[in-house]
Amino acid sequence: MQTKTLALISSQLISRNETVAVAESVTAGLLSRTFSLAENATEFLQGGIIVYNLGQKTKHLNVNPILGQRTNCVSPDIAIEMALGVADKFCSEWGIAITGYAAPVPELNIKSCFAYFSIVNNGRVVHSNIIETKLSGQARVQQYFVDHLLGVFRDQLS
Secondary structure (H helix, E strand, O other): OHHHHHHHHHHHHHHHOOOEEEEEOOOOOHHHHHHHOOOOHHHOEEEEEEOOOHHHHHHHHOOOHHHHHHHOOOOHHHHHHHHHHHHHHOOOOEEEEEEEEOOOEHHHOEOOEEEEEEEEEOOEEEEEEEEEEOOOOHHHHHHHHHHHHHHHHHHHHO
C-alpha cells in the first residue's frame, strides 16, 4: 500500500508544482525517509528535521516554549506550530509535523502510544488530529504512525 500511496502523493505534488517539508519527533526521521523513497522525490520533497526536545523545537520551528514545557511538547498546538514552522523554514507549500510517544513513559503516566500530527498548506491548517494505537514495540508504532499519516496526506491532496 505504501508504494501506491507514495506514487499518488508524488504525482499530485509534482502536477501542482508544490513541495512538502516534514518536522518529526516521535517518528525520528522515518517519515522523511519514506518520502525520499518515492519516485521523483527530488521534485517535491524539500526536506525534513528531527526535533526531539523542547530546545530544538523552539529554536528551529518557533514552538512556544511555555506551551512546550507545559505539555512535554506533545499536544495538538505543538504539532500545528511545528508544521507551520517547517513549511516556513523549508520554503514549502505543505508542512507536516508529528509529535507523540512510540512507547509508554511511566514516569509521565503515559500508558499507551499516541501522536498528534498536523498538515498545513500555504500557512493554514488543513488537518490536525491524533493517532492512537495499541501496538507495542517502538519501530512498529513509528511505522504505524507514518503509514497513517501518509494516508491522511494523500487524502488531503485528492
